[in-house]
Amino acid sequence: MKHEILYPGAFPMVRVELAAGETIKAESGAMVASSPTIDIESKMEGGFLGALSRKLLTGEKFFFQTLRASRGAGEVLLAPTVPGEIVIMELDGLNEYMVQKDGFLAGSESIKIESQMQSLSRGLLGGEGFFILKVSGKGSLILNSFGAIHKVELKPDQEYIVDNSHLVAWSGTTSYHIERAASGWVASFTSGEGFVCRFRGPGVVYIQSRNPGSFGAWVRQFIPVSE
């Protein structure tokens, strides 16, 4: 499977070249175009209960689409819903990644996607919800972000602070806890940050340059209120 990011920046697409018989799984609705040799199947990753739990728990789509080059080699174009960058990672079978619910765009057939429950404080205040996706296995993982995507590399015990809602994915070797952005409760909220995630290495953290929730609130003020 070969892949390439087209039009890098705010409105990118991924071109994935599949050899005959190869498959890729993608977020439902992610396909933009494909060769006529590619068949689209809808699949409940992890079976019905797995799909149901992913839908109910993470808010991810119930079905993933499976794009199979069943009638010969071909290519698929994939794109996310929101404007923002795409990043492709190669999983080595040892590194696992935690991905916030809207971050997954596509992945090789061989990668495994599960829902993972977060601790109460992380779920409540981390901005990613109570459940996130745990992606493991060996193969390509394609993530998308809202805005630009930025990779932070952390050495063992190195700490880094990320505002909640800016997280896209982080490696399983990192840990994080939620804390107030400033020392006082009032200052935490008046600073506009509220809660932040303090990450501790080793590992990598992918962050997005825009906060979807804040963007939504900003857009809302321009929507006329209908009576």
Added chain:
Amino acid sequence: MGSATAPTSPNALCFSDGLPSTGLPCHVEISADGLTVRFDEHNGLGDVNLPFRALSVSAGGLNHDQLVVRWGTAPSTQTVYLKDPSLIRTFRSAAPPELMKELDATAAAVRRARSRNRMAWGITAAAIGALMVGIWFSMDLLVGWAVDRIPLDWERRIGESAYQDFLIQHPAVKDGPAVAAVQEISERLIAHIPGNPYTFEVAVVKSEVVNAFALPGGYVVVFTALLQQAENAEEVAGVLSHELNHVLERHALQRIVKQLGLVTTVGIIIGDQQGLARVMKQIGVELLSLKFGRSQETEADVTGLQLLHRSHIDPSGMITFFQRMTQKERGGVEWLSTHPMSAGRAQRLEAEIARLPKTAAEPFTFKWNTVQDALRPVAVRG
């Protein structure tokens, strides 16, 4: 550092300065003396043999599910992250007593963290459960508060639109003995409502369905078939008294507010009465298909009987009409679908009548036969 050996499949990640931040895949082997870390040949790194005494351990990773083995002194500390449970078990069984202590302390810390997490979830679930139960049981109280805050004017507007819509489809009988009789009965009853805030409107509608209903704001509709089925004016008075009391007790509003749910209820309590009509429209609450609850029926029965008594109308008409309709009912008596006459209900009504002091009933000015005679040709022609 030993010599490089044949590559083996990696089972751990090694971290240190100079290695990638995602860790370098390596193969960890555990022996009785310590552990050996092997790297792929192409990395140019040789094997590392480490005796147990050179190691320290801790838990790592997002869920503390990885064993972090550390060696060397800062700033050249190196760590491997072991995730494979069987590898961690092998490490534990080979570890000397002093390292076991550290391992046990680490495991205890992880267990404590996990049980704290579970406890936090448990407490939250219990708190949410308690809140739901509390809301469920105090819902009637909340609805009561909310309904008290709805101005009469609003209630009237809600009822009026449904009343007008109904009358467009089902024209009211304008005059005649039936209308006069219903007016006289209603006026007698309304005159005996203490502190009545409503201006009642009672309409007679030509229909072969035996029915009568009340809308919020004081709009009452009686169908001609109900008048035909009644054996005397007291029975009609019983039905009317019951319906008037649904209005007086604001039962329809209570049902609406309950149907609209908690958000609207709280909204009304906080002061957003204006939104009620809009929300009703949005979710399509049909006033005409609104059914009252059993407790509301009982309340309307009891207060209805008291009103009949105060108005010097024989209250037993209420019971006889319900009972006769129930026996007779084989479809077409719509009123009974919302007012089922159970044995318990009849007994309750009789007990209530027995409790009321005996007073002499005052007759009406019309003859019931005349009313029914007047209805018959109307029904035939219709």
